[in-house]
């Protein structure tokens with residue numbers, strides 16, 4: 001299987017402190033990877049390096065074999081990398097449908113050409129996304145009235161509307177109830193059928209629900225990689241989590 005994403009010796013220093021250090025990482029096409037690690041392990045910084053928000057001090061990021069190191073976030077996003085940050089980021093005063101509509105790939109160009117609203121194909125695509133995120137019945141509700149979980153799913157829908165090849169989800173279940181968390185896992189399972197996904201997550205019951213292969217970071221470095229069962233039995237991982245007082 002070819003890699004959709006690869007990093008080689010990826011390193012970033014902030015005033016001499018290596019937040020990410022010599023990270024060699026590879027994600028296969030169609031893979032779902034969970035990134036774990038205690039607070040300050042470098043998970044967010046790693047995602048910032050992949051998406052161009054932070055520029056590495058050294059090392060490379062390859063997307064489908066092409067070197068994207070140093071590109072700006074909008075360029076990396078255009079190349080097919082979509083990211084959902086912690087906390088919802090939707091347009092409050094628009095309806096659920098409109099939020100998906102304005103996020104559709106190519107929306108602004110096509111809208112200008114006045115074909116947009118007539119385009120049945122786009123309407124069908126929005127319909128399909130609303131179904132996938134289970135918000136079809138609320139398509140015409142204003143986003144501000146949605147629950148916390150629904151807003152998060154709407155944002156996943158907005159990401160899907162961009163049609164990214166690689167999706168990065170930063171703690172997608174933060175602040176969710178157990179039921180919402182479970183539903184998010186089911187949603188991610190369905191997304192993952194035709195995309196590559198990286199999920200940064202702390203909630204271990206959620207990780208158990210979705211995890212295939214897990215990468216554990218510690219102090220900016222790769223500490224362990226493998227199945228969740230292998231990770232849980234790894235003595236280095238156990239030591240770090242016990243020392244940091246985090247329960248895996």
Ligand SMILES: Nc1ncnc2c1ncn2[C@@H]1O[C@H](COP(=O)(O)OP(=O)(O)OP(=O)(O)O)[C@@H](O)[C@H]1O
Nearest residue numbers: 014017018019037038039040041042043044045046
């Ligand atoms: N812009 C910056 N300048 C200086 N230090 C930074 C910067 N960004 C991150 N760091 C430091 O790098 C380390 C890694 O931070 P990062 O946010 O990537 O960790 P994390 O694994 O995402 O943690 P958490 O689980 O708490 O979100 C931390 O010690 C943080 O203080």
